[in-house]
Amino acid sequence: MRLCVIAGDGIGREVTEVAVEVLTALLPGLQIMEHEAGWDTFCRTGTALPEATLASARACKAVLFGAVSSPARKVEGYRSPIVALRRALDCYANLRPTRSLPLAAGRPDLDLLIVRENTEDLYIGEEQSDGETATAIKRITRHASMQVAKVAFELAARRARQRLCIIHKANILPLTDGLFRDAARAAGANYPQVAVDELLVDTAALRLVQAPQAFDVLLAPNLYGDILSDLAAGLNGGLGLAPSLSVGQGVAIAEPVHGSAPDIAGQGIANPVAALLSAAMLLRHHWQLPVKADALESAIRQLLSAGIATADLGGTASTRAFGRAVLAQLAR
Amino acid sequence: MRLCVIAGDGIGREVTEVAVEVLTALLPGLQIMEHEAGWDTFCRTGTALPEATLASARACKAVLFGAVSSPARKVEGYRSPIVALRRALDCYANLRPTRSLPLAAGRPDLDLLIVRENTEDLYIGEEQSDGETATAIKRITRHASMQVAKVAFELAARRARQRLCIIHKANILPLTDGLFRDAARAAGANYPQVAVDELLVDTAALRLVQAPQAFDVLLAPNLYGDILSDLAAGLNGGLGLAPSLSVGQGVAIAEPVHGSAPDIAGQGIANPVAALLSAAMLLRHHWQLPVKADALESAIRQLLSAGIATADLGGTASTRAFGRAVLAQLAR
Numbered sequence: 224m225r226l227c228v229i230a231g232d233g234i235g236r237e238v239t240e241v242a243v244e245v246l247t248a249l250l251p252g253l254q255i256m257e258h259e260a261g262w263d264t265f266c267r268t269g270t271a272l273p274e275a276t277l278a279s280a281r282a283c284k285a286v287l288f289g290a291v292s293s294p295a296r297k298v299e300g301y302r303s304p305i306v307a308l309r310r311a312l313d314c315y316a317n318l319r320p321t322r323s324l325p326l327a328a329g330r331p332d333l334d335l336l337i338v339r340e341n342t343e344d345l346y347i348g349e350e351q352s353d354g355e356t357a358t359a360i361k362r363i364t365r366h367a368s369m370q371v372a373k374v375a376f377e378l379a380a381r382r383a384r385q386r387l388c389i390i391h392k393a394n395i396l397p398l399t400d401g402l403f404r405d406a407a408r409a410a411g412a413n414y415p416q417v418a419v420d421e422l423l424v425d426t427a428a429l430r431l432v433q434a435p436q437a438f439d440v441l442l443a444p445n446l447y448g449d450i451l452s453d454l455a456a457g458l459n460g461g462l463g464l465a466p467s468l469s470v471g472q473g474v475a476i477a478e479p480v481h482g483s484a485p486d487i488a489g490q491g492i493a494n495p496v497a498a499l500l501s502a503a504m505l506l507r508h509h510w511q512l513p514v515k516a517d518a519l520e521s522a523i524r525q526l527l528s529a530g531i532a533t534a535d536l537g538g539t540a541s542t543r544a545f546g547r548a549v550l551a552q553l554a555r
Numbered sequence: 556m557r558l559c560v561i562a563g564d565g566i567g568r569e570v571t572e573v574a575v576e577v578l579t580a581l582l583p584g585l586q587i588m589e590h591e592a593g594w595d596t597f598c599r600t601g602t603a604l605p606e607a608t609l610a611s612a613r614a615c616k617a618v619l620f621g622a623v624s625s626p627a628r629k630v631e632g633y634r635s636p637i638v639a640l641r642r643a644l645d646c647y648a649n650l651r652p653t654r655s656l657p658l659a660a661g662r663p664d665l666d667l668l669i670v671r672e673n674t675e676d677l678y679i680g681e682e683q684s685d686g687e688t689a690t691a692i693k694r695i696t697r698h699a700s701m702q703v704a705k706v707a708f709e710l711a712a713r714r715a716r717q718r719l720c721i722i723h724k725a726n727i728l729p730l731t732d733g734l735f736r737d738a739a740r741a742a743g744a745n746y747p748q749v750a751v752d753e754l755l756v757d758t759a760a761l762r763l764v765q766a767p768q769a770f771d772v773l774l775a776p777n778l779y780g781d782i783l784s785d786l787a788a789g790l791n792g793g794l795g796l797a798p799s800l801s802v803g804q805g806v807a808i809a810e811p812v813h814g815s816a817p818d819i820a821g822q823g824i825a826n827p828v829a830a831l832l833s834a835a836m837l838l839r840h841h842w843q844l845p846v847k848a849d850a851l852e853s854a855i856r857q858l859l860s861a862g863i864a865t866a867d868l869g870g871t872a873s874t875r876a877f878g879r880a881v882l883a884q885l886a887r
């Protein structure tokens with residue numbers, strides 16, 4: 224078994240270090256291939272996602288991605304490596320679960336899963352500007368909408384509540400978001416056991432704030448999925464806890480939802496839970512090792528219950544100390 | 556003084572009835588011109604926004620808009636009349652305040668204002684589809700960005716905290732959202748007293764959930780403003796309380812953020828507070844009658860404090876009963 228590790232920039236390096244240590248403990252034979260990507264890489268080499276990194280990701284079929292920084296202004300030749308990686312590996316579905324953890328800060332009884340389309344929408348990078356007027360293309364295809372919808376329905380069918388809510392803004396975008404909605408409904412026809420619903424993205428934001436417990440699976444185009452998953456992370460104690468897994472044609476990318484957090488980078492205080500929970504998703508969904516995934520998730524829950532946590536959660540543990548505590552918990 | 560009233564569909568009719576009664580009490584000489592728009596109008600006449608309605612809105616310079624229903628699927632010839640009205644009247648800035656009300660349901664100490672660009676972005680209606688691939692154009696101009704930014708900075712300069720946060724997704728959309736951000740920053744140069752900040756829209760959603768009290772004015776492109784203002788309404792007890800005012804070149808549209816709510820329409824139980832607070836915005840910002848605006852807002856607050864409220868807030872008042880209570884409170 225091989226894992227391509229792309230630590231990236233800032234706290235990406237700190238949290239992947241811990242996640243790699245824990246994965247190696249759980250999977251003794253795991254081969255780790257470390258590769259670079261991100262803003263530092265771009266500044267040094269002129270490309271944010273080197274060929275060697277992409278080739279290794281393809282070969283390993285499993286990627287652990289930390290986080291990358293982006294420039295504040297448009298820089299010629301720079302494109303977000305994580306967006307490029309998701310597309311290049313055809314990881315067309317981004318799974319972003321929110322489950323309540325034993326923490327005072329978050330809302331209780333959350334158990335929702337956002338399935339975010341990962342390859343198109345406004346993320347295709349087709350923009351133009353003459354300095355006065357700028358346009359960007361939002362592209363939605365039936366193909367991409369159906370394939371992400373299948374993943375979402377497949378997962379919804381295996382959950383207790385078997386509910387799926389399609390997110391769109393088809394009152395304003397009847398052709399693009401309407402296509403997404405209709406393709407999703409068509410994909411759902413094969414899953415009669417799943418109750419399908421739909422909501423405008425603005426209404427979904429409101430309902431998530433008011434009654435997030437009512438949601439089971441949410442299926443969203445790329446950009447709405449981006450916004451709503453941060454919103455959901457906010458309901459659950461913040462980005463330090465929010466994992467994700469991008470899946471598609473046999474390759475998976477585990478990736479914490481948080482960014483490179485330049486403000487706290489290098490201090491050893493970043494919360495590794497999001498990276499660890501992303502690693503657990505890799506164990507569960509990609510390597511089909513649910514027992515190990517359960518063990519890792521339950522170790523994290525036990526530590527948090529015991530008040531062992533990083534500073535963002537009001538605790539005193541360093542990134543590495545939390546990692547060591549997870550290893551100790553797993554070794555019990 | 557004249558007011559063009561466009562009640563629209565569903566509960567739009569019920570809540571505007573109350574708001575008109577209250578405005579008439581506050582402004583004895585007010586002339587009310589009732590006009591139609593919306594889905595019912597489209598079904599009957601083939602146009603959702605008749606010329607006579609638009610002409611009256613232009614002539615009155617002040618509009619009270621209720622709510623309209625939209626079809627679930629694309630209907631040839633139908634376009635959202637409220638979006639068309641905002642553009643036709645060049646009401647380029649949509650002011651969406653969230654202030655805590657004396658209610659157990661909402662978060663305390665909220666006092667933020669979302670200023671939403673109101674004429675472009677993905678709302679321009681330029682979509683194409685061949686059934687398999689659909690595209691929509693997101694358009695951002697320096698002109699529209701600057702003019703909405705000026706409104707936002709002007710309002711921020713008059714607020715206690717004098718802070719303004721620009722919302723964008725320029726890491727993915729450096730040309731369009733980057734233009735919005737840069738134009739906003741340029742407009743801000745004339746307001747050195749206002750502290751300017753920026754946030755990615757996903758991060759803004761997270762922070763609004765975690766610490767909404769930290770926000771003062773948020774300036775957002777059309778779609779992000781739509782999503783974030785519903786989120787903010789969710790923090791504050793729901794859409795039944797969220798007002799808005801669209802302003803621009805001398806014409807103003809007061810409009811509750813909620814929709815036509817077909818599920819409760821016709822029952823007389825809709826919450827008229829959002830429409831009443833929108834009317835108060837018209838009094839304050841458009842007619843420059845802050846004393847009357849204060850009186851109306853404080854009447855609403857007093858009723859809510861006393862537990863007089865509609866069913867969505869756990870009360871027993873009907874729409875009309877709440878309206879009568881406001882009139883009684885104002886007459887004291």
Ligand SMILES: CC(C)[C@H](C(=O)O)[C@@H](O)C(=O)O
Pocket residue numbers: 303305306449480482726727757
């Ligand atoms: C860093 C950025 C490109 C990324 C995105 O927008 O997808 C991030 O916000 C995320 O949610 O993974």
Ligand SMILES: CC(C)[C@H](C(=O)O)[C@@H](O)C(=O)O
Pocket residue numbers: 394395425635637638781812814
């Ligand atoms: C009804 C719809 C067109 C409208 C919008 O998207 O602007 C509504 O959601 C709003 O927020 O006013």
